[in-house]
Every structure is written in C-alpha cells, then in structure tokens.
Amino acid sequence: xxxxxxxxxxxxxxxxxxxxxxxxxxxxxxxxxxxxxxxxxxxxxxxxxxxxxxxxxxxxxxxxxxxxxxxxxxxxxxxxxxxxxxxxxxxxxxxxxxxxxxxxxxxxxxxxxxxxxxxxxxxxxxxxxxxxxxxxxxxxxxxxxxxxxxxxxxxxxxxxxxxxxxxxxxxxxxxxxxxxxxxxxxxxxxxxxxxxxxxxxxxxxxxxxxxxxxxxxxxxxxxxxxxxxxxxxxxxxxxxxxxxxxxxxxxxxxxxxxxxxxxxxxxxxxxxxxxxxxxxxxxxxxxxxxxxxxxxxxxxxxxxxxxxxxxxxxxxxxxxxxxxxxxxxxxxxxxxxxxxxxxxxxxxxxxxxxxxxxxxxxxxxxxxxxxxxxxxxxxxxxxxxxxxxxxxxxxxxxxxxxxxxxxxxxxxxxxxxxxxxxxxxxxxxxxxxxxxxxxxxxxxxxxxxxxx
Ligand SMILES: *Cc1c(COP(=O)(O)O)cnc(C)c1O
Numbered sequence: 001x002x003x004x005x006x007x008x009x010x011x012x013x014x015x016x017x018x019x020x021x022x023x024x025x026x027x028x029x030x031x032x033x034x035x036x037x038x039x040x041x042x043x044x045x046x047x048x049x050x051x052x053x054x055x056x057x058x059x060x061x062x063x064x065x066x067x068x069x070x071x072x073x074x075x076x077x078x079x080x081x082x083x084x085x086x087x088x089x090x091x092x093x094x095x096x097x098x099x100x101x102x103x104x105x106x107x108x109x110x111x112x113x114x115x116x117x118x119x120x121x122x123x124x125x126x127x128x129x130x131x132x133x134x135x136x137x138x139x140x141x142x143x144x145x146x147x148x149x150x151x152x153x154x155x156x157x158x159x160x161x162x163x164x165x166x167x168x169x170x171x172x173x174x175x176x177x178x179x180x181x182x183x184x185x186x187x188x189x190x191x192x193x194x195x196x197x198x199x200x201x202x203x204x205x206x207x208x209x210x211x212x213x214x215x216x217x218x219x220x221x222x223x224x225x226x227x228x229x230x231x232x233x234x235x236x237x238x239x240x241x242x243x244x245x246x247x248x249x250x251x252x253x254x255x256x257x258x259x260x261x262x263x264x265x266x267x268x269x270x271x272x273x274x275x276x277x278x279x280x281x282x283x284x285x286x287x288x289x290x291x292x293x294x295x296x297x298x299x300x301x302x303x304x305x306x307x308x309x310x311x312x313x314x315x316x317x318x319x320x321x322x323x324x325x326x327x328x329x330x331x332x333x334x335x336x337x338x339x340x341x342x343x344x345x346x347x348x349x350x351x352x353x354x355x356x357x358x359x360x361x362x363x364x365x366x367x368x369x370x371x372x373x374x375x376x377x378x379x380x381x382x383x384x385x386x387x388x389x390x391x392x393x394x395x396x397x398x399x400x401x402x403x404x405x406x407x408x409x410x411x412x413x414x415x416x417x418x419x420x421x422x423x424x425x426x427x428x429x430x431x432x433x434x435x436x437x438x439x440x441x442x443x444x445x446x447x448x449x450x451x452x
Contacts, residue, residue: 001059002033003219006314007328008321014062016121019220022213028324029311030219032059038262044234048084049076051234052227058262059223063120071120075113075224078102078145085109085228087235087396090372093387094241094396095380096232103171104402104421105300106252107142110224115146117220118153128152129212130452132199134192135159137168138300138401143214148177156181156448158192161436165299167405167424174430181451187439198441205445209452216251217307225255226262232396233264240265244387244397246272246298246379247279250306252398257312257350270395271353272386274298274361279306283353286344289336296358297409298378300400316346354386361385365413375410375418377403 003018004011009026018030036058043051052072053065060068076084079100086097101108122128131153133143140157147155157172161184164172173182185192200206200213216222233241243266245253253271260266273280274296282288290304310328317323331337339347356364364381368374376384380399387395403410403418410418437443 001036001061003030004033005029006031006310006321006324008325015060016062016124019117019218020121020212022215022218028321028328029217029308029314031311031314032219035258035261038230038264040263043230046234047082048227048231049073051230052076052224055227055230056223067120071113071116074116078112079108085231087232088374090374091368092393093384094232094236094394095374095376095384095399096228096396097399098228099377099399099402101142102145102423103138103141104405104424105138105142106225106398106400107138108145109228110221111142111146111214113146113224114214114218114220115148115150115153118147119150122152127210129154129210130448131155131214132196132211132448133157133214134189134196135164135172136189136299136302137164138405139215140164141168141171144172144175144180144182146214148175148180150179154179154181154452156183156451158183158185158196158444160184160189160192161186163188165405165408167407170424170427170430170432173432173434174427176431176433180433181447182434183444183447184434184436185439185444186436191439195439195441195444199445199448202445209448215307216249222251222255222258222308222311225252226258228398229256229259229266230264233259233266236394236396238394240267240394242267242270242387242390242392242395244270244272244383244390244395246301246383246398246400248276248301248303248306250279250308250312252400253351254308254311257315260350261315267394268390268392269351270383270386270390270392271351272383273353273355274301274382275355275357276302276304277355278304279309280353280355282339283347283351286339286341286347287336288331288339296378297361297406297412298382300379301382316343352390354389356382356385362409362413364388365410369414375403375414377401378406378409 005024005028007026007028010024088095098106256269361381364385383397404420407417
C-alpha cells in the first residue's frame with residue numbers, strides 16, 4: 001500500500017514513511033492510495049490480535065509479516081483481558097469496552113501499538129526521536145504508557161499545572177522510566193498547546209532535536225482503531241450493526257468510516273458530541289463553524305477543530321485535492337464552512353448525529369445505572385444518549401473510558417463513586433516525578449536541550 005496527502009503535495013510513500021511523517025509535509029493528512037476491501041469470511045472466527053494482523057496487512061507492505069505479528073503481540077500484553085476490547089450486552093444495546101489498557105481509556109488501543117512501532121522503525125534506521133506533546137489529560141497518559149522505556153525515544157509531555165484530574169495526573173507523573181519527562185506548566189491547556197505549536201514551528205530547533213508528535217492525526221492510530229469495529233461486529237453475531245461513537249477529534253469515528261468502506265456491514269455511524277457540537281451541526285445542517293470551547297464533564301470531547309475531519313472531507317469530495325485546498329484555506333480564513341444538499345445527502349448515507357448536554361449526560365448515566373447496574377463514564381454516556389435518541393436497533397456503543405477516571409461526574413449522576421481499579425489505587429503511594437516550568441516557550445526549549 002502506498003500513501004499520499006489529502007492536499008496532493010505528497011504521494012507514493014510507504015507505510016513507514018507515512019507513519020514517521022505524522023502530519024503530511026504539505027500541511028494535509030496522510031491517507032492510503034485506495035481503501036482495500038476486507039474478506040469478511042476470513043475474519044469471522046478470529047481473535048482480536050488475529051483480526052488486527054489481517055487488517056494491518058492490507059495497509060502495511062513494508063514490514064515483514066512476522067514482525068507485524070510481534071508488534072501486535074507486544075502491543076496488547078498490557079491489556080487486562082485476552083479479548084482486548086470486550087463486547088458486553090446491557091439493556092437493549094451493546095457496549096464495546098475500549099478501556100482495558102494501562103490508562104483505562106480507548107487511546108491505549110492505538111498508542112500501545114504506536115510506541116512499539118516507533119521503536120521498531122527507529123531501530124531499523126538507527127535513528128532516534130524526541131516526542132513532544134501537550135495534554136489536557138487522557139492523551140498524555142496514554143502516550144506516556146505507550147512510549148515509556150522504549151529505546152531511542154524520549155517523551156516530553158506538557159500539562160497545565162494543577163488543572164488535570166487527580167487520576168490523570170497520577171497516571172502521568174508516577175512513571176519512573178528515564179525517557180519520560182512530565183512538564184507541568186504554570187498556565188492553561190491552551191498555553192501548553194501554544195508552546196508546543198511554537199516549538200514545532202521553529203524548524204531549526206525541530207530538526208536539530210528530532211522532534212516528533214503522537215497526536216491523533218498519525219495514520220497508524222487510525223489504522224489500529226479500525227480493528228475493533230470488525231471485532232465487535234463479529235462478536236455481536238448480527239448481520240449488520242450501527243456504531244455510536246463519542247467524538248472529539250474525529251479519529252475514532254473515522255476508523256469506523258474506514259471499516260464501513262472496507263465492506264463491514266455498518267448501517268450507520270452515530271456521531272455523538274457533547275455541548276461542543278460543531279460536528280453535530282455539520283452532520284445535521286452542513287454548518288461547520290467554529291465557536292468557543294465550553295468546559296463539560298466529558299473533557300476529552302471539549303474540542304472545536306477536529307484534527308481528523310480533513311480526512312473525511314477528502315472522501316466526501318471524492319478525493320479531489322483541489323477542493324480540499326480551497327476549502328481548508330477558506331476555513332482557516334473565516335472559521336466556517338457551509339455544505340449544500342448534495343454533500344449532505346452523501347454525509348447522511350453514513351452518519352447521523354446527536355449532541356448531548358451536561359444535563360443529558362448525567363441523566364443518561366443515572367437511567368442506565370438504575371436499569372442495568374452498569375456505570376457509564378461521561379464520554380460513553382454521550383454515545384449511549386445518542387444511540388437511544390436514534391431509535392435504531394443493534395447499536396454498539398463505543399465505551400471510551402473507565403468510569404473511575406471521572407469519579408466526580410459519576411458521583412454527581414448517581415450519588416456514589418465507581419469502584420477504583422487496583423492499578424489506579426496503587427499509583428497513590430508512588431513517587432511523583434515532574435518539573436514545574438513557567439508559561440514560557442524559551443524555558444521549555446531550554447529544558448528539552450538540557451535533557452535530550
Ligand atoms: C480522545 C477521547 C474521545 C474522543 O475521541 P476522538 O478520536 O478524538 O474523536 C472520547 N472519549 C475519550 C475518553 C477520549 O479520551
């Protein structure tokens with residue numbers, strides 16, 4: 001499989017190069033040259049890891065089959081169940097539990113794989129990388145657990161000092177590996193992001209220190225997420241299904257879109273947002289216009305600009321790179337896009353959407369708990385809300401986090417805190433390792449210089 005950019009400036013590169021490139025060098029996103037069809041009869045009775053191998057092989061032809069197998073095995077040893085992503089039946093829906101990895105959020109499914117893939121590819125090329133990123137909580141801990149202890153990689157993660165949840169902070173700062181650097185910035189998450197962006201735009205510095213990123217625009221993350229759509233479909237035993245996906249950066253649901261295009265019988269993809277509803281407005285009304293980020297109880301969905309959205313637009317526009325360039329330019333100038341009926345009719349073949357307010361999130365957690373005894377985390381609750389609103393049958397709701405990561409929201413909804421997994425409780429006694437830095441680009445640069 002060869003890869004190219006949504007903006008036409010990169011073409012005919014292999015998987016490994018696409019993976020290391022992250023963001024395409026023309027500012028677009030990397031996509032495969034074509035979307036391959038999956039042979040469903042071949043996948044039907046396979047385990048999670050076997051399905052992963054079959055899917056990966058369709059997209060990777062520059063890594064040996066045995067090495068791909070080993071990468072998959074290594075990536076899922078830290079999950080607490082052989083099933084990796086168990087499918088459970090509750091009420092009249094299915095819940096696909098994606099939170100059985102080391103940091104109890106779905107991002108582990110892709111980032112555990114990414115860490116091993118980085119180590120493998122860097123080892124082949126005798127090279128090294130310094131990963132730099134900012135986090136409001138979940139991504140940082142999943143990235144750290146994916147990369148800790150890996151050879152030829154350092155990871156620097158900025159988080160706002162005293163502004164991430166207690167569990168999220170514990171997960172990040174109790175990691176002892178020498179290649180992990182937690183930086184608590186005296187500022188907000190936006191300050192952290194501004195610092196990271198500015199450092200990446202200093203190309204001299206970026207190249208000298210071989211900086212790289214692990215954010216959700218990396219194609220390998222999407223690829224790893226396609227697998228559980230197939231796994232869940234076969235587990236359900238249904239002839240066709242609908243998926244409901246709590247959405248922020250459009251990475252998770254994009255993997256579902258790929259699965260559908262690969263031939264998985266998916267009736268609809270339900271795009272669930274919280275009050276940050278730009279994607280809901282797009283699907284409903286063709287209105288993709290920025291507004292301010294509002295804080296909710298599902299913080300990983302508190303996003304306005306969805307970083308993977310361009311990949312979907314590329315397919316909506318029948319892979320027309322000229323139209324992508326035009327539209328993305330328009331969006332960066334005006335902060336909004338309008339779509340007409342022809343586009344919307346096409347969107348509605350694959351997607352429907354609902355937005356879930358904080359009040360609806362709390363109500364959904366409560367109702368679901370009263371009916372089943374099962375505690376939904378606030379992100380998953382948005383997806384369950386959307387599934388119920390749709391009235392569709394055979395809906396598989398993607399559960400993106402363990403409720404114990406958000407105990408305060410659960411307490412508000414049902415009056416009790418969820419039981420805490422031992423792996424989280426055990427973190428409390430551990431030594432905490434992080435550096436507090438002022439809200440300053442030059443201080444962070446100096447810190448990187450001194451520690452690489
Ligand atoms: C990241 C995240 C999401 C959103 O996923 P996207 O791929 O960004 O759409 C939803 N829920 C949780 C718990 C997350 O960590």
